Amino acid sequence: MKIIVCIKQVPDTKGGVEFNPDGTLNRAAMLTIMNPDDKAGLEAALRLKDKYGAEVTVLTMGLPKAADVLQEALAMGADKAILVTDRVLGGADTWATSTTIAGAIRNLEYDLIITGRQAIDGDTAQVGPQIAEHLGLPVISYAMDIQVDEAAKKVTVKRQYDDRYHIVEAQMPCLVTALAELNEPRYMSVGGIFDAVKAEITTWGRADLKDVEDCNLGLKGSPTKIAKASDKVRKGKGEKVTPDSPEEAVSYIIGKLNEKHAL
Amino acid sequence: MALEDYKGVYVYAQQVDNEISPIALELLGKAKDLAAPLATQVTAVLIGSNVKNLVDRLAEYGADRVIVVDDPELKDYRTEPYAHALASVINEYKPEIVLVGATAIGRDLGPTVSARVATGLTADCTQLDIGDFPLNPIPGQEQKHNQLLMTRPAFGGNTIATIACPDNRPQMATVRPGVMQKIDPIAGAKAEVIEFNPGFTPDNRYVTIKEVVKAVSDTVDIMDAKILVSGGRGVGSPENFKILEDLAEALGGTVSCSRAVVDAGWKPKDLQVGQTGKTVRPNLYFAIGISGAIQHVAGMEESDIIVAINKDEDAPIFDVADYGIVGDLNKIVPQLTAAVKAEKAKKAAG
Numbered sequence: 001m002k003i004i005v006c007i008k009q010v011p012d013t014k015g016g017v018e019f020n021p022d023g024t025l026n027r028a029a030m031l032t033i034m035n036p037d038d039k040a041g042l043e044a045a046l047r048l049k050d051k052y053g054a055e056v057t058v059l060t061m062g063l064p065k066a067a068d069v070l071q072e073a074l075a076m077g078a079d080k081a082i083l084v085t086d087r088v089l090g091g092a093d094t095w096a097t098s099t100t101i102a103g104a105i106r107n108l109e110y111d112l113i114i115t116g117r118q119a120i121d122g123d124t125a126q127v128g129p130q131i132a133e134h135l136g137l138p139v140i141s142y143a144m145d146i147q148v149d150e151a152a153k154k155v156t157v158k159r160q161y162d163d164r165y166h167i168v169e170a171q172m173p174c175l176v177t178a179l180a181e182l183n184e185p186r187y188m189s190v191g192g193i194f195d196a197v198k199a200e201i202t203t204w205g206r207a208d209l210k211d212v213e214d215c216n217l218g219l220k221g222s223p224t225k226i227a228k229a230s231d232k233v234r235k236g237k238g239e240k241v242t243p244d245s246p247e248e249a250v251s252y253i254i255g256k257l258n259e260k261h262a263l
Numbered sequence: 264m265a266l267e268d269y270k271g272v273y274v275y276a277q278q279v280d281n282e283i284s285p286i287a288l289e290l291l292g293k294a295k296d297l298a299a300p301l302a303t304q305v306t307a308v309l310i311g312s313n314v315k316n317l318v319d320r321l322a323e324y325g326a327d328r329v330i331v332v333d334d335p336e337l338k339d340y341r342t343e344p345y346a347h348a349l350a351s352v353i354n355e356y357k358p359e360i361v362l363v364g365a366t367a368i369g370r371d372l373g374p375t376v377s378a379r380v381a382t383g384l385t386a387d388c389t390q391l392d393i394g395d396f397p398l399n400p401i402p403g404q405e406q407k408h409n410q411l412l413m414t415r416p417a418f419g420g421n422t423i424a425t426i427a428c429p430d431n432r433p434q435m436a437t438v439r440p441g442v443m444q445k446i447d448p449i450a451g452a453k454a455e456v457i458e459f460n461p462g463f464t465p466d467n468r469y470v471t472i473k474e475v476v477k478a479v480s481d482t483v484d485i486m487d488a489k490i491l492v493s494g495g496r497g498v499g500s501p502e503n504f505k506i507l508e509d510l511a512e513a514l515g516g517t518v519s520c521s522r523a524v525v526d527a528g529w530k531p532k533d534l535q536v537g538q539t540g541k542t543v544r545p546n547l548y549f550a551i552g553i554s555g556a557i558q559h560v561a562g563m564e565e566s567d568i569i570v571a572i573n574k575d576e577d578a579p580i581f582d583v584a585d586y587g588i589v590g591d592l593n594k595i596v597p598q599l600t601a602a603v604k605a606e607k608a609k610k611a612a613g
Contacts, residue, residue: 011418094374095383121418124386126374129342133378138468139342141371156473161367163279166339167474171467223383223431227398227412229424238569238585242576246594250602253570256586260568261444262547263514263606 001054001150003045004108006101006115006131007038007073009066034069037116041178043185044146045114046077052150055079057108061089061100067201074196075188086205091219094122098130099216103209105135112155113175117142128177138174146176264357269432272298273358275349276307276321276329277368279340283317286364286440291325293391293443294362300393301409304328306358307454310348312338315456322454325446329454330356336463339475340368343468346375351461353380358433360411362391365437373437383428384435389442390414396427411436416565441489441546442567485534490516490547493536493563494524497552497573497592501529506596507551513603519543521553537562552592555580572596 011030034042045056057080058073060066070081084104092100105113113132118125125141132139144165145158153172158165160179188196206217215221243249257263272294277284287307294305307326309317311333318329332348349372353361361376363369365387377384396410411434414425428434485491492511494504504518511518520530522537536543537559548566553559555571555578563569564583571584572592581587588595 093383094386095378095381098378122386123417124374125370126377126384126386129371129374130378133346133375136468138470139371139375140470141342142367161279161340164475164477166472167476168341168470169473170470223381224385224426224428225396227396227425227427229422231422237582238587240576240581240584240587240589242589246590246598249572249588249590249595250598253586253588253599254602254606256570257547257568258606262568263603263610 001048001052001112001148002057002108002110003048003054004057004059004105004110004113005038005042005045005073005078006113006128007042007058007060007069008035008116008119009033009060009062009069010035010119010121012120032065032068034072035116035119035121036180037118037178039116039185040180040182041114041116041176042073042076042078043183044143044178045112046186047183048112048146048148049077052148057082057110059084059101059104061085061092061097061104070201071196072188074199074201075192076186077189077192081199081201083201083203084205084209085203088206088214088218091222092217093222093224094124094126094130095223096217096219096221098127098134099212099221100209101127102131102134103212104204105131106210107204107208111153111172112148113137113173114146115175115177117177117179125177128175132175135175138170139177140168140170140174141177143176143178144182146178146182148172266359266430266432269357269359271303271306271356271358272301272360273306273308273352273356273362273433274326275361275363275369275372276309276317276326277364277366278309278311278314278317279368281311281314281317283320284364284366285445286366286369286438287321288324288445289440289443290362290364290438291321292445293438294360295325295446297360297391297393297411301359303359306330306356308332308349308352310337310345312336315458318454318456319452322452323448323450325449326454328457330457330459332459332461334460334463336465336469339472340372341470341472342371342375343466343470344463345372346379347461347463349376350379352459353433355459355461361433361435363435363437365439369437373435377435380433382431382433382435383426384437385413385415385426385428386437388413388415388436388438391436391438391443396429398425410434485517485519485536485543486541488517488519488543488545490514491519491536491543491545491563491566492516492549492551493519493521493553494530494551495521495553495559496523496527497554498524498529499552499593503593504529506593506600507549510549510596510600510603513600513607514547516545516547521556521559550580550584551596553580554578555583 115128
């Protein structure tokens, strides 16, 4: 069985957020990590490898320094690593990112593709389903559990919804998006780190992408355009009143809540 | 086809088990706002099996027109037949805007459909406006009018971005539940109903649902709560949380608390809001007897409306509260509970 896991290097927004004195986000000071949902997806793939002897290929798109997360994935036990990096791919929105990754995956053999549900920098949850769409694959999002029946070429997934879950079966090849809650990812092993240093990371550029037109890549190929971006304005002070009686306080609150349609 | 030929604001009217999800009504409310400056109609797209009975409810909440895709293949949500249904509606009727709820369904359906019809999709929007792109004229670049401007938080809520989709149609957004306002329903309102079936032929992309398991949890996750009544050390005792629980019940909300309360052993850790607890973004957050240490504020400042009650007029919580009341919580909270109940009874009757 061949499994491809798509991973992303992201700034650590949980807890590690740093601000400049003027209140803007200090990106340079933030650590980068392997996106948590992706790491859970990698762990799920490695568990399938432990059980059935799968070959696990990790793939990322990003700047050359994104090779760091591939090294980490190799040290955890992935077999092969591919870095898709090229200046013309920069500034991609989810459409252009998914066409790029799909273009890379078309060069590979696979039974199962696992992506994280969403990355903690963009939080969109769009790239996984969009890759599946470009490749014409069945997609199962929000996986809480992934089981494989190799003989029947079927995957069974516990798919989370807001108030329920479904047990869903799909024919392989297919794409599954993983939730961080799926598992507790393993640490890199000493042997794994040693092997990872020796392992070679394959680097692909624009020319290596299969069946993708230039008009669907990078900033130019992104249908969505940023009109304005700003570091969040910290919430300002609202009103403060000192009512003479509890009755007055209550009527003030009820009045405001009605004004805001909050009741 | 020219971009101007795409017309109308469309809403994916999510239903589950033949019940309209609240997000669908919220989106209809917003769609009406957007349709006004565009001088166009609001169309709800209703997809499911035996769902035609839901049409009138969509009309009452603002749909001028409902396109119904009804087929036995659409009984429970599955990506493929639903994406085929919505993408076929888009290809047939050419809307300029399509709004989808950012639910566990919509965040799967939206990206699949947007990729299929080859347009952009902006995720988890918290604000939608009609305006110009670029926002201000730039020499040498055409400024397009009447564009959908989609605003969303990113980087874990540390930044916000406004995004447009100027060169592709439809302009698509998923919208965070609980943010947009539904309209007061118009009793007896009727919509034009169009039945549309693009045909459903199962292929490799159709998955099989083996089992549907509905969640049976009686503890509400405070991260999912729309209204939170949060108490701090100022509440005084674990017993006195009763008055907060009564208020939460009257509001249809949930009780949460500050770290001081957890440290004191008054409440369990899973109710804690803050940097070392949970980050919450309810529509309404009451901070009662909470001083407002930075570590608490970090976990709740994204709330839409913050009401603070504290006897210390210098409490830092007043720096983030929309409405701050300096006073005695023991006197105000029970009276507030009674007033909320009265207000709700009045609304139910009217």
